[in-house]
Amino acid sequence: MLAVERLSKTYLAEDGRCVQALQDVSLHCAKGEFVCVLGPTGCGKTTLLRSIAGLEAPTGGTVRVDASAGDAGGHGIGYVFQQNALFPWRNVLENVMFGLQARGWTRADAVGRSRECLERVGLRGVETSYPYELSGGMQQRVSIARAIAPSPSVLLMDEPFGSVDERSRHALQRELLRLWERSSLTIVFVTHGIEEAVYLGQRVVVMKQDPGSILGELRIALGHPRDRMSGEFVEGLLKVRALFERQMI
């Protein structure tokens, strides 16, 4: 489904230093998997996501996205940015329609599909609103709707709930899981929150920084939705934290 092989990325910093953002990072995701990439700020997880999406060219290694196995004519990759990347001059519906219009869909079809996607992320009645009129949580829902509208096979999410308050974040997490369960989307979810990673992911891949590379990964063999208070959950949390803290060495 998604095969990242020995991805490396070096770039020249402003002061002339050679920064190795990623070193030999390999990641394989099966169709329909929910994988969380966990790491501290600066460990290259955003660079990894951007390289997969084609926004950055790697200095070494390969990325392969298997689009043929997507649902209903999947077209590859959807991306949800950390900051609000909705187009402020377009209203909510027009934002969601963007990817479809780019692929030559007729207006009627695009409107229909966009409405469907907005429903799937739990938004109603905001079609004609503009992004600046919405709360942060709603904006991120629209971002997700926009990303899934062209039926991607892989959804890349870069700390999408980072700037949302805790209560809204929990709600968004549940919504995202619901959305994922009803589709065959492969999700790669980047976060620096250990609890969020354990709550969402079937696998948690832990990264370290300097140079950016994978420390290890853990499988969270729990069903969804997960009980944050349960013994198994806390156990998973502790294991991940132990791995996460190994990078302090």
Add this chain to the structure above:
Amino acid sequence: MSGARARGRDGLAGRVLLGLMLPAAVVLVWHAASKRSVVIPGIGAVLDVFAHPLREPPNLDCRPLLETVAVSLFRVLVGFCCAVLTAVPLGIAVGRSRVADRIVSPLLEALRPICPVAWIPVAVILFGFSSMASVLWGAEAWRHGFLSQIQIAMVFIIWWGAFFPILINTTDGVRNVRRLYIEAAQVLGASRRQVFYGVIFPASLPSIMTGLRVGMGLAWMVIVAAEFFPGTSAGLGYMITTSHQVAQYEYAFAAIIAIGVVGLAINAVMMAVSNRVGRWKEKER
């Protein structure tokens, strides 16, 4: 918030009253001055000119007020359109391409400080008395009174004045489009062309509108100055100079007031359009 009517200084009546204070004071001062001076025309005389906008001024070799305003306005509009059609595409090209910027900027920066009016002598020599009418109809131009007043030299000067603000604002607007939006569009599968029409252009529109607004305001000021010089026999600036020559100052004053009023109207229109187009920009975090 809704339901409570603003009172006192914030209410509509309050605002109108405050806004009228200075104009009322000006009118009073004017009235007093006109009583004491031979030169300053009475308010009545000036209002009389406005009351008969189609009347040919008796001692002046000048068209009626309405036609005079129309001539000045039309010159500005033609020059402004030429500026928009040249400056916006060039601004977009320069904003998108660093190479284009390096090629074009040195010359433009050198030309920018030259104020439009400085070009009048050269423009008159270059373009002579050619006008829109002569361009369109050649030898038959004399039949078309209005359009033969729209001299190419005038249009050039207006174009020069409006060109640079429009260009600079367009370039700025295009350059400052957030990378985030462009990347979001790319990852959604937009082609280079779609990124331009779907993201870069709408995102830079507020800046372009600012450029148009500034350019238009400048153009309106420039035309009056340009009409002071030989090379024209119509327009508000011309009306001011001729009425001065025969000391019929009510026409000069009427022209000055007309300049202010029309300028205000133009600006109001541009602001209304600008606000509608740029509403989202103010809310951008």
